[in-house]
Amino acid sequence: MQKITNNIYTETGFRGCNPGFVITTEGVVMIDTPQLPADAIGWRNEISKHGSVRYLINTEPHGDHFTGNYYFEGTVVAHEGTRDVILAASVKQLRERLGQTAPASLSLMEGFSYRPPTITLSQRLTLYVGDHTFQLINLPGHTPYQVAVYIPEERVVFTSDNVFGKVQAWLHQALPYEWLNSLKRIQELKADILVPGHGSICNQSYIPEMSAFIQAWIDAVAAAINQGMSLEEAQNKVSLLDRYPMEKGSEAMAQEVQRMNVARLYEVLKK
Numbered sequence: 001m002q003k004i005t006n007n008i009y010t011e012t013g014f015r016g017c018n019p020g021f022v023i024t025t026e027g028v029v030m031i032d033t034p035q036l037p038a039d040a041i042g043w044r045n046e047i048s049k050h051g052s053v054r055y056l057i058n059t060e061p062h063g064d065h066f067t068g069n070y071y072f073e074g075t076v077v078a079h080e081g082t083r084d085v086i087l088a089a090s091v092k093q094l095r096e097r098l099g100q101t102a103p104a105s106l107s108l109m110e111g112f113s114y115r116p117p118t119i120t121l122s123q124r125l126t127l128y129v130g131d132h133t134f135q136l137i138n139l140p141g142h143t144p145y146q147v148a149v150y151i152p153e154e155r156v157v158f159t160s161d162n163v164f165g166k167v168q169a170w171l172h173q174a175l176p177y178e179w180l181n182s183l184k185r186i187q188e189l190k191a192d193i194l195v196p197g198h199g200s201i202c203n204q205s206y207i208p209e210m211s212a213f214i215q216a217w218i219d220a221v222a223a224a225i226n227q228g229m230s231l232e233e234a235q236n237k238v239s240l241l242d243r244y245p246m247e248k249g250s251e252a253m254a255q256e257v258q259r260m261n262v263a264r265l266y267e268v269l270k271k
């Protein structure tokens with residue numbers, strides 16, 4: 001666990017997203033939850049030292065950000081598109097997946113259910129909790145439903161997976177041009193610290209590098225299309241694995257992520 005300001009903690013070492021929490025004068029506000037049950041329970045124990053959870057904000061519709069909601073109190077807040085995804089998520093499939101990848105989890109999942117948001121936003125929503133402000137801003141990119149959480153009193157932004165901190169990015173549901181624009185909007189926020197969805201903590205000086213990575217993906221797939229490559233050929237040829245490593249714990253998915261990224265961009269750029 002990393003203390004990044006007087007009132008904000010985050011953890012970049014879990015398998016899955018980087019969850020965080022903010023200590024206010026009226027309780028704790030969480031941003032995303034650990035994916036694995038054992039991590040979620042450990043995280044809950046840490047948080048309970050700082051007060052009870054008032055709100056739990058999910059920044060996006062991927063399971064590594066919301067599966068752990070089950071283990072926490074607090075009112076869940078997320079984009080309405082994220083709510084739809086959570087409502088459609090299958091507990092049976094989750095159990096099967098964890099049975100293969102983290103079998104010890106299953107004993108911690110008795111009574112498990114997905115916990116969807118009961119407050120949603122489509123574009124913006126502001127929560128005032130104690131002496132803190134939480135500006136939730138829909139910034140499409142990694143998916144259409146990404147939400148950045150800006151806490152001006154701490155000069156911190158939780159960016160969601162629109163920022164990957166020096167690790168490979170997932171573009172399998174990307175809106176690439178909106179993503180570039182959203183990165184510009186993140187850069188306009190008055191913040192000293194950015195907590196990316198994955199990878200290491202960074203700051204505004206990293207945004208141009210992240211934008212360049214998305215642009216490099218667009219350029220690589222556009223070049224493949226211009227050379228007349230089929231999707232299969234492009235998937236076999238295009239890889240940006242030399243730029244950044246995979247996040248720790250997902251190394252085995254390296255090729256699959258490259259192929260999914262190419263497939264998504266091929267589809268978008270062909271239009």
Ligand SMILES: [Zn+2]
Nearest residue numbers: 060062142161
């Ligand atoms: Zn994601």
